[in-house]
Amino acid sequence: MVMKHYPAEFKADAVVLYRSRPGATIAQIADDLGVNRETLRSWVRADDQCRGAAGSAASAAGPQAGGSVEDENAALRRRIRELEEERDILRKAARYFAGETRW
Numbered sequence: 577m578v579m580k581h582y583p584a585e586f587k588a589d590a591v592v593l594y595r596s597r598p599g600a601t602i603a604q605i606a607d608d609l610g611v612n613r614e615t616l617r618s619w620v621r622a623d624d625q626c627r628g629a630a631g632s633a634a635s636a637a638g639p640q641a642g643g644s645v646e647d648e649n650a651a652l653r654r655r656i657r658e659l660e661e662e663r664d665i666l667r668k669a670a671r672y673f674a675g676e677t678r679w
Contacts, residue, residue: 580611582611582615582672583672585668586668586669586672587619588623589665589668589669590605590609590611590616590619590665590669591616591619591620591623592661592665593605593609593661593662593665594616594620595620596658596661596662597658597662602616602617602620608666609665609666609669610669610673
């Protein structure tokens, strides 16, 4: 099996994508990015060690029941930023893998 070398930026983006989607599993993110599940898992563990694992469980607050319109708008803006970040990461991954292909 060929060992693939990923740029540090790609690794960091993959970890950020995993952390930004609380309901997603490592398997789902790894499949979306086209990387081995254990590879992504090791990147997440390495990031945990760098962070001290204390701040790794940050959760995004959603709109609360009975909240104001401003609270809901702020939550929707956060979600938009999250989705744009995911899109950008997937675009970078697509460019990376398109450049790897040699026809």
